[in-house]
Each structure stands twice: as structure tokens, then as C-alpha cells.
Amino acid sequence: MSSINQTADFDTSSAPAEVVRRQYIASANGDLEALRATLADDVEWTEMAGFPLAGTYRTPHGVTTAVMEQLGKDWDGWIAHDDTYVVDGDNVVVLARYTATNKATGKHIDVRVAHHFIVRGGRIVRFEQFVDTARVREAMPGAQDVGG
Numbered sequence: 001m002s003s004i005n006q007t008a009d010f011d012t013s014s015a016p017a018e019v020v021r022r023q024y025i026a027s028a029n030g031d032l033e034a035l036r037a038t039l040a041d042d043v044e045w046t047e048m049a050g051f052p053l054a055g056t057y058r059t060p061h062g063v064t065t066a067v068m069e070q071l072g073k074d075w076d077g078w079i080a081h082d083d084t085y086v087v088d089g090d091n092v093v094v095l096a097r098y099t100a101t102n103k104a105t106g107k108h109i110d111v112r113v114a115h116h117f118i119v120r121g122g123r124i125v126r127f128e129q130f131v132d133t134a135r136v137r138e139a140m141p142g143a144q145d146v147g148g
Contacts, residue, residue, distance in 0.1 A: 113132075
């Protein structure tokens with residue numbers, strides 16, 4: 001993947017792919033304020049059914065509190081590595097992978113994921129996650145109790 005040159009234009013661009021890329025950079029850096037700045041006030045952020053944080057979260061603060069902060073409590077080094085972007089107007093689909101180590105079990109994950117974003121007015125208004133939830137749960141405590 002070629003890196004995006006982070007310039008003043010990139011930092012303020014309302015182009016959907018650049019807004020989404022800023023969200024990934026902020027997340028990887030643990031910069032929740034910068035991440036919230038990419039989200040619309042009425043954002044709808046959906047973590048897939050079966051994922052440990054499954055559900056739909058609203059407001060920038062609600063998203064970072066319920067998702068990013070919780071991931072940080074249970075996992076070391078949680079990063080979404082974005083590698084392929086498909087853009088169609090306001091829609092941005094990102095193929096990526098999650099890597100992390102569960103703090104309780106010491107088990108590592110490296111799981112493929114797809115994210116669908118809708119960006120309007122330079123902010124993310126909707127997010128939906130698609131991930132192999134079984135692979136994530138296998139690294140968590142009590143994995144032997146999780147049914148297939």
C-alpha cells in the first residue's frame with residue numbers, strides 16, 4: 001500500500017477516503033480526540049453480531065467509549081491495518097486486518113475484516129463491520145465454551 005502524504009490538505013480534506021484514512025491513523029495512534037473529529041455528531045457505528053462488542057453505537061463519544069476504550073481494556077496492541085480502499089461516492093469499503101493479543105489469555109489474533117463507511121460533509125455518518133467473529137472469540141477467555 002502506498003502511504004498517504006499527511007499534509008495540511010490531507011488533515012482537512014472532506015474526500016471520503018481521506019476522512020476514513022484519518023480515522024484509521026487516529027485509532028492506531030490511540031488519539032481518540034482525532035478519531036472523534038472524523039465522526040458525525042449523529043454517527044451510527046455498528047459492530048457485527050457475534051463480535052465481543054456487537055451493537056450499534058451513536059455519537060462520537062459513545063463510539064470511542066463503547067468500542068475503542070473497551071478494546072484497549074481487553075487487548076494489547078489492537079490495530080486495524082487498512083490496506084485496500086474501494087470508493088463509490090460517499091461509500092468507502094476498506095479491506096483490512098485486525099491484530100492484537102488478548103490480555104487475559106495471551107492469544108494473538110490476525111483476522112481479515114471489511115469495513116463499510118458512509119461519509120457525508122467530511123464526517124463518517126455510518127460504519128458497519130464484517131469480521132470472522134469466531135476467530136476473535138477463540139483468543140478470548142472461555143473460548144472453549146463458545147459454540148460454532
